[in-house]
Amino acid sequence: MELRNDTRISVFLLLGLSKEPELQALILGLFFSMYLITVFGNLLLILAVISDSHLHTPMYFFLSNLSFTDICFTSTTIPKMLMNIKTKINVITYEGCISQIYFFLLFASLENFLLAVMAYDRFVAICYPLHYTVIMKPWLCGILVLVSWMISALNSLLQSLMVLWLSFCTKVEIPHFFCEINQVVQLACSDTFLNDITMYFAAGMLGGASLSGILYSYSKIVSTIREITSVQGKYKAFSTCASHLSVVSLFYCTVLGVYFSSAGTHSSNSSAIASVMYTVVTPMLNPFIYSLRNKDIKTALKRIIGITVT
Numbered sequence: 020m021e022l023r024n025d026t027r028i029s030v031f032l033l034l035g036l037s038k039e040p041e042l043q044a045l046i047l048g049l050f051f052s053m054y055l056i057t058v059f060g061n062l063l064l065i066l067a068v069i070s071d072s073h074l075h076t077p078m079y080f081f082l083s084n085l086s087f088t089d090i091c092f093t094s095t096t097i098p099k100m101l102m103n104i105k106t107k108i109n110v111i112t113y114e115g116c117i118s119q120i121y122f123f124l125l126f127a128s129l130e131n132f133l134l135a136v137m138a139y140d141r142f143v144a145i146c147y148p149l150h151y152t153v154i155m156k157p158w159l160c161g162i163l164v165l166v167s168w169m170i171s172a173l174n175s176l177l178q179s180l181m182v183l184w185l186s187f188c189t190k191v192e193i194p195h196f197f198c199e200i201n202q203v204v205q206l207a208c209s210d211t212f213l214n215d216i217t218m219y220f221a222a223g224m225l226g227g228a229s230l231s232g233i234l235y236s237y238s239k240i241v242s243t244i245r246e247i248t249s250v251q252g253k254y255k256a257f258s259t260c261a262s263h264l265s266v267v268s269l270f271y272c273t274v275l276g277v278y279f280s281s282a283g284t285h286s287s288n289s290s291a292i293a294s295v296m297y298t299v300v301t302p303m304l305n306p307f308i309y310s311l312r313n314k315d316i317k318t319a320l321k322r323i324i325g326i327t328v329t
Contacts, residue, residue: 030110031203032192033103036291047104053303054097060306061086067319074319077155078144081137082309084164085266088133089302092126095119096197096298116198117179124175124200128225132167134267135229139163141260142236146243174221181214195291197298233267262309269304273297 036046068074068083096119103109111119144151178200185207193202204214240260247253273296310316 028113028187028191030112030191031116031198031206033100033109033111033196033198034192034194034291035100035103035109035196036295043104043107047101050097050299051101053299054093054101057093057299057303058090060303061090063320063323064306064309064316067316067323070323071315071319074315077140077157077160078137079315080160081133081140081164085130085133085137086306088126088129089305091122092130093299093302095122095126100196111198116193116203117182119198120182120200120203121175121179123197124178125171128171128174129167130270131226131229132171133164134263134270135232136163136167137263138233138236138267141263142239144259145240145256170225174225178214178217178221181217185209185211185214195294199291199294230271237264262313265308266301266305269301269308270297273301 037043064086065083068079099111099115099119103111140155143154147154182200182203185204186209187206188208191206193199193206195202200218204211204218207214237260240256244253244256247256273293310320
């Protein structure tokens with residue numbers, strides 16, 4: 020059967036996190052505050068890396084890219100959610116929904132790849148410290164980020180185009196605060212077999228490959244740290260990757276927690292609430308994790324806000 024676009028709708032209805040009217044003001048204030056903290060926190064981190072020449076290294080280059088991705092990732096969903104709550108019109112256009120799916124997948128995949136690239140950077144720094152500057156040259160760092168962008172863009176483009184070919188008839192209520200691709204595909208009245216296969220294959224291949232790379236890198240890092248004789252040397256080696264390990268744990272634990280919890284409860288509303296963890300909370304906490312555990316970042320931030328550093 021030939022796939023064709025028989026879409027009979029122009030808008031989707033986003034049900035949001037709660038239907039209770041008395042909770043809308045609380046949700047609006049809470050998410051607006053979290054969004055501002057996310058944007059300004061990550062912008063400060065990017066500014067700190069750009070303004071301090073001591074931070075012009077591969078590790079901080081990847082970190083600034085991660086911060087930029089976090090800003091875009093959150094901005095894909097939260098502003099629309101806040102506007103819907105404010106106007107009390109919980110709709111998103113068909114075109115807007117497809118665009119939201121594309122950019123959400125793009126920045127979610129990009130964050131996934133950047134975490135893997137940063138793990139590789141820490142692997143080289145700890146396991147091959149004498150060859151670090153030779154291996155992690157600027158052109159290689161640029162290629163790693165560029166390839167991450169390209170794969171993420173191709174994946175999101177493919178899945179978004181496949182959603183365009185689906186037919187939507189009458190039921191257009193999405194039990195979420197944004198156009199989550201799985202929820203949208205479930206609303207289609209045409210065959211979604213290819214969409215389901217593509218989604219699971221992409222999640223397994225892209226997510227699985229990145230997570231496997233991270234686990235392999237840290238297995239080698241742990242082995243190298245165990246071979247260090249001095250306690251001070253072990254602490255110094257571990258401290259260079261502690262922040263990244265914290266961010267990786269937060270991101271993957273929340274993502275896996277969302278899908279396991281939603282699969283166990285079969286509740287779309289529970290899935291929407293759990294999704295807040297990796298779509299909002301994780302991007303908000305990332306700059307704090309890196310700044311609180313990193314003396315170089317704290318020094319650069321103090322210079323930016325005008326505190327004299329001795």
